[in-house]
Amino acid sequence: MLSKRGLLIILKDNMNPETKICQNCKKDFTIEPDDFSFYEKIRVPAPTWCPECRSIRRMVHRNERNLYRRTCDVTGKKIISIYRDDCPYTICDKDYYFSNDFDPFKYGVTYNSNAKFFEQFYEFAKKVPLASLFVRNSENCEYNQDMGGASNCYLCSRTHNSKNMLYTYRGNHSSDCTDCFQAIENSEFLYESVNVSACSNSQFIHFCEKCSDSSFLYNCVGCVDCFMCTDMRNKQCYYKNEQYSRTDYKKIIDSYQLSTQEGQQKALKEFEDLLKKFPRRNLTITRSNNVTGDMIFDSKDSHDVFSVKGLQNCAYIWDSSRFSDSMDTYSGMSTELTYEATATTGHSSNCHFCVRVYDGSRDCEYSWFLQNCSNCFGCVGLKDTEYCIFNIKYSKEDYDNLLSKIKSKMREDKEYGEFFPLYISPFPYNDTVAHEYFPQNEQYAKERGMKWGNFEEKNYKVTMPANSLPNDIKDVPDSITGEVISCEHNGDCEHGCTKAFKIIPDELSFYRRRNLPLPKQCPNCRHYRRLAYRNSTQLRDVKCMCEGNNLSNGIYQNTVTHEHGDSSCGKNIKTTIDKDSDYVIYCEECYKKEVY
Structure with a gap:
């Protein structure tokens, strides 16, 4: 039996980088000295799975966007849920779950020292009702997941303190945004935008800050009335990175006829082509020190972190903010x-x-859905309590004694230190965020003990093909909200296509107000289209492509002289940009020379 002291001795003897073989994918991975220090600090063994496999194992517990109609297992009420009807767990209406009628203690079970912990947890957890949706303190938000302090939202996820949001993922303190993705903060009246902050009245803007009244921008800050631009700072009336008079600028915008499908698609194609003509920064790391990863803001002393803000002393963290002294979340x-x-x-x-x-x-382990709890182990659905194991409350002394025995047994069974096994996830793999980051097929999932969800045929009848939609928003009648429209993909994609969709009244009002044509794809396919703008979470080695005073990659001519003059930079750098992309990748120094 391995004591806590024995565990610390093993960790202290390994304060050098150590290469291990992942017990899941069988590939090599490295544990850094700082990682060992962290494991010692929180008294857990070093991981046996590589960072990527550990990420997948966590992500299979997150269905962030797929909703289903089903029956509440407790009340019999028809509900909307992130859990399919065939989910082996007990699912209840969210209103019941967050009410005083729900008593999680009545499902408590006594720990069995003769059985493995994970097997016990699985059987126990299946009996404790889980909330159909995690939506709190929100109004008119029945068709959303993971929301708080929101109102009048539809098919959004991870959206908080926002209102009038449609089909948006990760919107915060924002309003009146449709089809937006990833960290939409303090913004309003946006459409088809990705990673923006403090922006308004704009569409198709990506990785922008403090921009307004603009369209088709990439990495712009403080821009107003700009169209089809990249890497601009504090500009006005710019088109394709060149300034025009307000009169000429307006004529250019009008010539695109952006209220039509044809005009919008023409502009989108030009925008994508434009981005390949300008250098792309190898990594986005802003106001941060001593960090590795990508899309990092206001952080320090952290490695292998992605899409994060405000981290300190962290590692292997994705899509999170304001963490300290943490790993693998x-x-x-x-x-x-x-x-x-x-x-x-x-x-x-x-x-x-x-x-x-x-x-x-605080001080909780191997538990699900705990609110303001402390010293709980193997619990589900508890609130405002302490010293519980499998939803049974103990005295502090009895809790400590039993917990010591459980951990000793888990170490013997090689369970302690591992996250929940893949089979314990309530979701099919293709319903989870793991599938968005790491797309796989049914065979892959089932070979690893995971579930796979088949497409659920709906009983609606398509009343309008996508190619029959009016080309111009001005020609769209009010009756369009009664139509069932076929998605132009018709299920022939890997995007969870629903094959058909509807335009709801609030959505139609938004398109009319913004003078935008109707979409031809279902919300799932549109979401996956935006996913393509997100880089991978795999760092790879490249050389800076800046060629000084010569054409870089035969495409881009520098606008200022760099320190390396006529010769190439060639600096060894890392990037998450796909190796098959056509982008001209610059190191931080060469990129800043061109932009600032």
Whole structure:
């Protein structure tokens, strides 16, 4: 039996980088000295799976966007849920779950020292009702997931303190945005935009800040009335990175006829071509020090982190903000000492191997959906309590004694230190965010003990083909909201295509107000189209493509003289940009020379 002291001795003897073989994919991976220090600090063994496999194992517990109609297993009410009807877990209406009628303690079970922990947890967790949706303190948000403080939203996910949002993923403190993706913050009246902050009245803008009244922008800051531009700072009336008079600028915009399908698609194609003619920064790391990864903001002393903000002393964290002294998490904010978890929020602390613990929870392990709890192990759905195991409350002394026995048995069974096995996830692999980052097929999922969800045929009848939609928004009648429109992909894609969709009244009003044509694809296919703008989470080695005073990659001519003059830069750098892309990749120094 391995004691805590024995565990610390093993870790202290390994304060050098160590290469291990992943017990899942069998590939080599490295554990860094700082990683060992963290494992010692929180008293857990070093991981046996590589970072990528660990990420997948966590992500299979996150269905962020797929909704289903089903029956509440407790009340018999018809509900909307992220869990399919054939889910082996007990699913209840969210209103019941968050009410005083729900008593999670009545499902408590006594720990069996003769059985493995994960097997016990699986059987126990299947009996405790899970909320159909995680939507709190929101109004008119029945068809959404993971929301708080929101109102009048439809088919959105991870959207908080926002209103009048449609088909948007990760919107915060924003309003009146449609079809937007990833960190839409403090913005309003946006369409088809990705990673923007403090922007308004714009469409098709990506990685922009403080821009307004603009269209088709990439990496622009402080721009107003700009169209088809990239890497601009504090400009006005610019078209394809050149300035025009306001009169000429307006004529150019009018010539595109952006209220029509044809005009919008023409502009989108030109925009994509334009982006390949300008250098792309190898990584986006802003106001940060001593970090590795990509899309990193206001962080320090962290490695292998992606799409993060406000991190300190962290590693292997994705899509999160304001974490400190944490490793291996996906989704969450404002926590510390977190390890192998997903959706830890609300100033939680020292929680490991957990799914959605929040509102100040602390010192919890191997638990799901805990609100303001402390010292809980193997629990599900508890609120405002402490010293519980499998939803049974103990005295502090009894809790400590039993917990010591459980951990000893888990170490013997090689369970302690591992996140929940893949088979415990309530979701089919293709319903989870893991499938968005790491697309796989049914065979892959089932060979690893995971579920796979088949497409559910709906009983509606298509009343209008996508190619019959009016070309111009001005010609769209009010009756369009009664039509069932076929998606132009018709299921012939890997995007979870629903084959048909509807235009809801609020959506039609938005398109009319913004003078935008109707979409021809279902919301799922549109979401996956935006996913393509997100780089991978794999860092690869490249050389800076800047050729000084010569054409870079035969495409781009520098606008200022660089320190290396006529010769190429050739600096060894890392990037997450796909190796098959046509982008001209510059190092940070060469890129800043051109943009600033």
